[in-house]
Amino acid sequence: MEAGEAKSKKAGGSRLCCICNQRRPVLKRPKTLQQICRECFYEVFEEEIHQVIVGNRLFKSGERVAIGASGGKDSTVLAYVLSELNRRHNYGLDLFLLSIDEGITGYRDDSLETVKRNEVQYGLPLQIVSYKDLYGWTMDEIVKMIGLKNNCTFCGVFRRQALDRGAALLKVDKLVTGHNADDIAETVLLNILRGDIARLSRCTSITTGEDGPIPRCKPFKYTYEKEIVMYAYFKKLDYFSTECIYSPNAYRGFAREFIKDLERLRPRAILDIIKSGEDFRIATTTKMPEQGTCERCGYISSQKWCKACVLLEGLNRGLPKMGIGRPRGSGNDQKDTKARSTAKSIESKQCGSLEF
Template identity: 50%
Template sequence: MAPSPCAVCQTNRALILRPKNHQKLCKPCFISVFEAEIHHTITTNNLFHRGERIAIGASGGKDSTVLASVLKTLNERYDYGVELILLSIDEGIKGYRDDSLETVKRNAKQYDMPLTILGYDELYGWTMDQVVEQVGKKGNCTYCGVFRRQALDRGAAKLGVRHVVTGHNADDVAETVLMNLLRGDLPRLSRTTSIVTSTPSIVPSSPETTSHTNIKRSKPLKYAYEKEIVLYAHHKNLDYFSTECLYSPEAFRGSARALIKNLERVRPSAILDVVRSGEDMAKLVPGGNESCGNGCGGHATIVEEEEGGCGSSNGRTSGGEMASMEKQLTQTEVAAEEGLEVEITTAGTKPPNPPDSDAIPLVSGKKGKKLKGPPHGARKQPAKQTMGQCARCGYLSSQEICKACVLLEGLNKNRPKNSIEVSYDNPEESAPTVNSHEIKCTIVTQISEVEKTKGLIYNS
């Protein structure tokens, strides 16, 4: 059989079968088609504007490495006039980040971009390894995802950057669409399909610093297939670190991921088709982008902030997350059938946290939500979600306290006793009261610092 010529230039021998549409291309044409498509995505969506400083969320993996490389190429070729910098988050997973951060450092040199690395321990007082030690491997992706989302925004704010680009590709978006259908989360389905997520309406709380609540996020690789990203990295000889997160993905994401891979095998366009469906369905979500939070109307939301897991793992499933949701749904069904829910909501229970109260108790899980929510029988439209700021850290949140602070409180509650003893050791710190929410997050850091000092004392 004669070798087929490239479908684009018609002269070179075709060496690449494009995963997206099975077009036969030569290497230079594949590279230029791939870059042209990203350029197309950037220009048609007006992602960038001249003079903008843009932080690339860099993990050292294939997606963010390709993103950095392509953006550098395109910025020079088409003169976008943007300033690109690298921002890395160190989740504190031993053996996972050590090597990938080295890759990012090399990338910084190769692409001549400044690099900032921020650790979870600096931001939250907890490394992921410590979190896993505490909560186990099930559900830790929730922590990682919630922490990371804020981490990039906080890091960007620190650098005075208002736009963060991430390496989310078409496979990731398609996976998220299916995952959110599986776990019944329409609001998030609609949010995660948009190429830009930003919250320009939120005014910075303190004038002297850039607030991390108005950072723009975009995904220039939203329509790029994972397989093509790998091919591009391969043919451009890009230096990336290929490893998967050591902790297994949640069942829903793993399940969705496996489905996406199978769909791609049966029909290559399916990934793009799911993305398209996701975009179209986002327009059909009642109440626009916002809806009620977890537990209402019988469909459950597992995590509050976007993009729960990290999506960088394969289809291993633990099933724990599915089982717990199954249990929750079954209970809701039983309750609904027996009319229990209505009784609870009409019982005239006082909201657990009246607005005048200083103390902001945690409303975790669906029980608290139920109490506040309107009676189930009467609800037609999902309750409108109002975006506000977390009372503790100021991060954008639909709840009074953002998910990260909720998770942190859970973690810190179970911290070994000695962290409580800290306040005894330092009476001049006037015992961090539960009421001083604004400094809660920084206290965590302080405590861990004091712990370090204590450790030194003990060692000496």
């Protein structure tokens, strides 16, 4: 980098982009702190994602791929970059936008308007699936019943399944999400803080759910959030930037701030946390959950009933805490112990978790 910096200085003292050494730099690249021009930024940003896609063999030619589109910066940049790369490198993919409408007035209704505009701007067909249609409840109704305390648990569990159901409607081979390097580093840290070894071993995988109905990929696994924001800004992409009105989530917020502090001191910290997560060895004596199917809805589950069914049963019986705290007298009566362990394992689920 020192050589690059020296090179980037012109004879007269004014700096030049340390990649092309021709144009004036307009930004300091967050990942490397290099001073670079806009054109070189676009190029390195897109090329790194292309290399991740190719290096990890994320897609096969002819596949139908749904992009989980929330209207936020990450998934908007993902939709834009993936359709560019698909054209440029002839990936041969059929791309779709898939949005889950959680039913949050003043948040998701507005962000869905953004996705509808993206549908036209990027020429990608859009499928919207709502909690109301799938589960009979909107998040507004759930919050009215349960309050603000555990609402992220319901939302995260339902969203995970809703994305699978939407992907099945679209008959896609894969689902991609805009989870970025910061999200993954944060989840590594949270799983360590919670002692959740099963999730720790999964959360750094670039592709998950290969044994389930539809595999999920994270092409932004190594892409820094700050660079995504810069890319969206310079490209003037149309995205929605408001935080969810129901997600206070202090614990995750603390981990996020901690990672941002580390990044300020040493940008590589994010990549190093991901690497540590990847290299953790799980002791052979650690008991891992066994994958099966929910007896009620047939969805993938490591328990008798999947998490969505346990939560939904509680909502429908007017006992919303059933799926959160100690379940009493559910349809799982004979397997009360199992139901309790399901409830316990979802207790720690939070909004923004990679588990969806």
